[in-house]
Amino acid sequence: MVQLTINGKKIKAAKGETILKAARDNGIHIPTLCSNDAVEPYGSCRLCVVEITSGAMTSIETSCTYPVAEGMDVSTDSPAVMKARKAVLELLLARCPNVKIIKELAAEYGIEKPGDHLFMENEYCILCGLCVRGCHEIVQAGAISYSGNGKNKKVEAPFGEEAESCIGCGSCAFVCPTGIIKVRDVAKATENMPGGEVEIGTERVIDNWNRNLKMQTCKISGNPIAPEYMLKRFQQTMLLSPQFFNISMGRREPLTVDEDLCVGCGSCLEECPVGAMRLIVNDKNEIRNNIMSNHCCGCQTCTIYCVRSAIKVPAMA
Numbered sequence: 500m501v502q503l504t505i506n507g508k509k510i511k512a513a514k515g516e517t518i519l520k521a522a523r524d525n526g527i528h529i530p531t532l533c534s535n536d537a538v539e540p541y542g543s544c545r546l547c548v549v550e551i552t553s554g555a556m557t558s559i560e561t562s563c564t565y566p567v568a569e570g571m572d573v574s575t576d577s578p579a580v581m582k583a584r585k586a587v588l589e590l591l592l593a594r595c596p597n598v599k600i601i602k603e604l605a606a607e608y609g610i611e612k613p614g615d616h617l618f619m620e621n622e623y624c625i626l627c628g629l630c631v632r633g634c635h636e637i638v639q640a641g642a643i644s645y646s647g648n649g650k651n652k653k654v655e656a657p658f659g660e661e662a663e664s665c666i667g668c669g670s671c672a673f674v675c676p677t678g679i680i681k682v683r684d685v686a687k688a689t690e691n692m693p694g695g696e697v698e699i700g701t702e703r704v705i706d707n708w709n710r711n712l713k714m715q716t717c718k719i720s721g722n723p724i725a726p727e728y729m730l731k732r733f734q735q736t737m738l739l740s741p742q743f744f745n746i747s748m749g750r751r752e753p754l755t756v757d758e759d760l761c762v763g764c765g766s767c768l769e770e771c772p773v774g775a776m777r778l779i780v781n782d783k784n785e786i787r788n789n790i791m792s793n794h795c796c797g798c799q800t801c802t803i804y805c806v807r808s809a810i811k812v813p814a815m816a
């Protein structure tokens with residue numbers, strides 16, 4: 500652990516963690532746009548800047564990338580910090596004058612209107628790169644990337660064409676701070692075939708990456724679950740029951756355990772994707788598996804791992 504000061508408050512933080520995390524853990528607010536705990540920090544938006552004094556040195560740094568150090572003195576709202584943050588917001592507002600979060604932050608810092616320099620009327624992407632990092636680091640699809648330079652820099656699919664490795668998970672839209680990435684599920688999608696237009700059922704559409712993906716439907720209800728391509732990819736990489744991929748969660752029933760067969764080995768515990776398993780001691784003082792029915796998603800993955808076939812699947816209606 501290291502000891503440091505943030506805004507005059509003495510705090511302790513784990514060695515190697517960022518100033519942003521240390522501040523948040525101690526209830527100190529620092530504004531951010533490009534930071535998300537799920538991906539590695541990159542420091543692209545520069546909104547999280549803080550002033551650091553270490554010995555005789557003072558500098559302005561991005562708190563989402565800068566690690567804490569012993570004796571460090573940090574200010575999150577000094578005049579130098581406010582000036583730097585204001586400059587960042589002026590540029591962001593000039594680039595994306597219609598983005599709600601940018602307008603709100605700008606107003607908070609007293610910026611009333613965007614400057615003339617670099618003004619872009621219809622831009623909604625702040626180039627924070629969260630979507631790119633999420634797609635590469637979390638999903639490992641690598642479907643999108645930056646292209647161009649300067650004012651022409653943008654995030655897009657390779658060569659601006661269809662992002663063929665996009666699995667349609669929508670992580671990019673989920674992490675985007677401006678909401679410019681849209682994921683649409685279209686109920687009656689059509690496709691042009693030699694004989695004319697045919698209806699192909701439900702489709703997930705991500706216009707930003709020119710991507711259209713056919714949806715897999717629930718084997719019981721017939722309702723769309725998720726893109727077929729995405730489920731196929733997960734099926735190849737995870738040892739989960741087929742139920743997990745072809746029956747929607749709401750249509751699966753919780754499982755039960757046959758206590759006479761269960762030996763309480765716990766092999767199902769680690770593999771349950773929703774943590775619905777626990778071991779209990781029953782009336783006969785035996786250790787047995789117990790499924791928490793309010794947690795169980797009915798995917799039947801535990802049945803793959805139960806060496807005694809003690810987990811019982813309810814009959815499908």
Ligand code: FES
Pocket residue numbers: 530531532533534541542543544545546547548561562563564
């Ligand atoms: S949040 Fe730190 S640079 Fe964007």
